[in-house]
Amino acid sequence: MSLLPVSKSLQGIRTIQLNTAILVGLILLLEVFIIYVSIRKNYQPIRRLVDLAVHVFEPQERKPMNEIDTIKYTLEELSQANSKLDEHVRGSLPIMRDNLLFELVSGHIPDWENFEQEACRVGIRFHHDNFTVAVLCCEADGAGMDKILACCREYEGLLPDDAQGYFFKSIYQQELILACSHTDDFPIKSCLERLQEEILERTGQQTAIGIGKPSAAQSPVDLHLSYLQALRTAEFLRIRKTGTVLVFDNLEVPQTGAVSYFAEILQSLELAILKNDAAMLSSLAERMIGYLSNDSLPPHMIRSVYLNTVTVIFNGLQRFRHDDQSLLRLTEAAFNHRYTLEQMIGIIRESYAKLCDMISETLPVSRTATQEEILSLIAEKGMDPNCSLQMMADYFDMSVSNFSHHFKKTMGQNFKEYIDQLRIQKSIQLLRDSAETLESISQQVGYTNTSSFIRSFKKMVGTTPGQYRNTHKA
Structure with missing residues (x-):
């Protein structure tokens, strides 16, 4: 056991307190120094950032603001600009969707992977393996087509679970396109017939809808082929003026070699x-x-x-x-x-x-011929195979076009029609009153070959010369 004086113990405690206060003071001084150096080093970049913010987002109320207020104002403006940008993007989604779908049916997308990457961004999803493209066309103006498109967009949501389709605008003003995925047994024709009736009821517009062949699209090229088939079918309906719904397989177009x-x-x-x-x-x-x-x-x-x-x-x-x-x-x-x-x-x-x-x-003005002169020349030369518009014009010293115009004005019909009518009337008389062959009759009335005579006779009378002779004899 040892005894220490109180004064000595208190002196040790005071020494510890003094050292602690000095250490805290040194730390505070160091912190102040560091803060000062940081402010001096970073003030200019912050100042430039504030100046840029003031330049980009000019305050509506021109009042002095310090750096903190300016940054706060800038952040608020950035938030508002971001909200407007979101609204603009949402508004442009339908346009982006239509453009992507048109690229798909036009054959500009090489494979499904590229399409699916873009489709997810605009909300396009095809859940079925079979695809069909249809083209809807009518004679409506811009406002009328907008009403029809709105009706079709509403109809998209009414499709059953075994089909999913999207209507979008074509490059032609009076056409809409449907890209539809569906099951094997989905009746797409009857579905579009109901849509056609609804469009007629709501807008009063007659429409024609051409449908391509349904196919299991292994690649976007198959979808493009269906689109081309739908275009051809819709063109057939539009030109023939049959406002109906027609599938490409049911399109009956005779082959022509003309x-x-x-x-x-x-x-x-x-x-x-x-x-x-x-x-x-x-x-x-x-x-x-x-x-x-x-x-x-x-x-x-x-x-x-x-x-x-x-x-x-x-x-x-x-x-x-x-x-x-x-x-x-x-x-x-x-x-x-x-x-x-x-x-x-x-x-x-x-x-x-x-x-x-x-x-x-x-053309220069030429002399004209009277009706009596024309009839006299036709009576003389009309059954001659060489009787032509050129021969008549040369006889009266007129150009071919002037004589043709003058002949039609004088006689009331074209020269060829008049001559053909005159020759056919003569041939009818020969068919009735003689038993000569068609070849002989055709030569007598001014035709160079029998086939030309038969064609002209059938065009004017409605039957062939042989049929006419048989009917007359009967």
Whole structure:
């Protein structure tokens, strides 16, 4: 046991307290120094950040703000901009969805993996293995098509569990496309027939819906093939004006081998324009219109014939008035729209009539022939195989186009129609009153071969010469 004085113990405690206070003071001093150095080192970047924030997000109320207030204001503006961006993205999702679907049916997506990566972002999901593409078309304007699209979008949610489809706009204003995945036994035709009835009831618009062949799409190329089939089927319905629902497998289009015939008429049409022969131009254009009106001609051939014909005619119009603004507008209208068969025929007639007028205006004025002179010459030469529009025009010292125009104005019909009618009337008399062969009768009335005579006779009378003779004898 030892005894220590109280004063000595207190002195030790005071020493410890003093050392502790000195140590705390040194730590605080060091912290102040570090903070000072950090502020000096980082003040300029912070200042630049504040200046950038003020420049990008200029305060609506121009009042002085310190750095903290400026950063707070900037963060609020960033939050608002982010909200607006989210709203814009949500608003653009339908557009992104339509673009992706059109890329899919157009065959621009190589495989399903690439499609699925993009499809998840825009909310597209196909749950079934079988795919079908349908094309809906009508003659509605922009507002009408928007109503039809809205009706179709509502119908998407009403599809049964064994089908899932998306309607979207085509590149053509008056068309909508449906990309649908479904089970094997899903009745897609009857489903679209119900949609067609609903569109008619709600919008009053008649629609035609072409459906491609359903297929188990192993790749997006199969979907593209179904889209092409749907396009062809819808084009058939639109041109034939049958507002119905048709599957590509049920499309009955007879085979035609008349492409060479069309090419020959087109070449003759170009030659007539180069020769400034308005009569031949008018006759060939009407023959082309008759070719277009043939019910056995497939819709894709109709569009091809129409486009090639108006191209030739407009090239002829450009020779006379290359800077005519009305001609340019007519050209734009002819090529930038999709027309019915009647509208195509109307454009061809209007354009070739305009070209015939231009040709007539440029040709020199020739002397005319009286009706008595024309009838006298026809009575003398009408049954001659060499009797032609050119021969008649040369006889009266007129151009072919001028004589053709004058003949139609004087006689009330085209020269060829008049001569054919005269010859057929003569042949009817010979068929009734004689037992001569068809070859002999055709030569007597001015036809160079029997087949031409039979064609003209059947076109005008409705039966062949042989059938007519048998009916008369009976």
